[in-house]
Amino acid sequence: MTHAIQIAMAFLGSLGFAVMFHVKGIKLFFCGLGGAVTWAIFLGVKIFGDSIIGGFFIATLSASLISEILARKIKAPVIMFLVPMLVPLIPGSDLYYTTSHLINNRMQEFGSGLTLLLQKVGAMAFGIILMASFVQIFLYGKQSFLKGLMRLKKKT
Amino acid sequence: MDVAINSTLEANQKLLTYIMDLGEILLKSGAEVNRVEDTVTRIGKAYGFCRVDVFSITSSIVVSAHDPQGDVFTETRRITRYITDLDKIERVNRLSRKICAKPLDETELLEAIDQIKNAEGYSETAMFFTYGLISAAFSIFFGGTFNDGITAFLCGLVLRVVLRLGRKMDLQNIVINFFTSAAVGIGAIVMIKMGLGQNMDKIIIGNIMLLIPGILLTTSLRDMINGDLVTGIMGLGDAILRSLAISFGFAVVMAWFGGGII
Structure with a gap:
């Protein structure tokens, strides 16, 4: 039940951020839905794979893949979908608790909080870059495959 | 003859200013720096500059463009305020795609830039x-x-x-x-x-x-x-x-x- 509520709230949150960033029309709905899917994937990995960082990584990878596909279908920049979709993963509460530990001079908690924060953010950043590179490799492969096919056709 | 050369110089400098306007809109709206660099380079090349060097960080864009006659044009922009506006990024993206397919003339380009600048966000x-x-x-x-x-x-x-x-x-x-x-x-x-x-x-x-x-x-x-x-x-x-x-x-x-x- 709590998971269902969380996924629903991820939808609303992503939708809200999409409005805040002036996304318009049907794309708003895609952004919200993408946010919900991203969080659902994270929960799935966390529950079945028992890994929070892995969950962040895989959820970011899938959010990137979904936004790359959407961006190519609608001919819009990738970040238009990617940024709102990643919003549920943004470790806002970790960032807040970590800095409040620092201000209150609780250095031990600060250290472990900072480590977790960097792990999460790092997993997300790597996920974004990795999927963008995969897409680049895929497109290159597709292009050279088509070129080869054309050459074959010309020969016959 | 001199007048003709001066007028092409002026026209190219103006063109670069318009291109930089687009770059500035992108950066202000929260686009990635490599997108800004990429867009400015592409549009510059589409308008006949044979070499375009752009360097952008979050707060500034610097560009030098060479035209085929060997003249170099340069411009710098400093950005201080950012408001994330993905809609504007998309509009610039669409315009840049259009320009790369077929460059617009000056009045059309100016009109398109104004349209993007004055695009209404949510109330x-x-x-x-x-x-x-x-x-x-x-x-x-x-x-x-x-x-x-x-x-x-x-x-x-x-x-x-x-x-x-x-x-x-x-x-x-x-x-x-x-x-x-x-x-x-x-x-x-x-x-x-x-x-x-x-x-x-x-x-x-x-x-x-x-x-x-x-x-x-x-x-x-x-x-x-x-x-x-x-x-x-x-x-x-x-x-x-x-x-x-x-x-x-x-x-x-x-x-x-x-x-x-x-």
């Missing part, structure tokens, strides 16, 4: 309620009750008002963050005293999502991995300072009201 009222919605959603998302959600919604409205006031007074971002978080803290305490919400931290965290530069933190790391080290480090520094300012704003309020520092 202030819509923004106002969106802020409330986001904080309510994330307050429940992080484990708050329904009542916490309502309290967070009201705090989100307060946040938007203070944020707008701060921007109107042209305060520094860091200072704005400090004041908004303090205002949200006071709002949350008052509403809990009135018996509206229960969990202080969940209400605050819902509002934090609006302030905390989490996206900035992620994108700055992405920029660094992507090779844009300067931009990444600037973003990282900004994110750290801002989150410190936010925590400090809450800490001051909590200490003031003696409710124990969170």
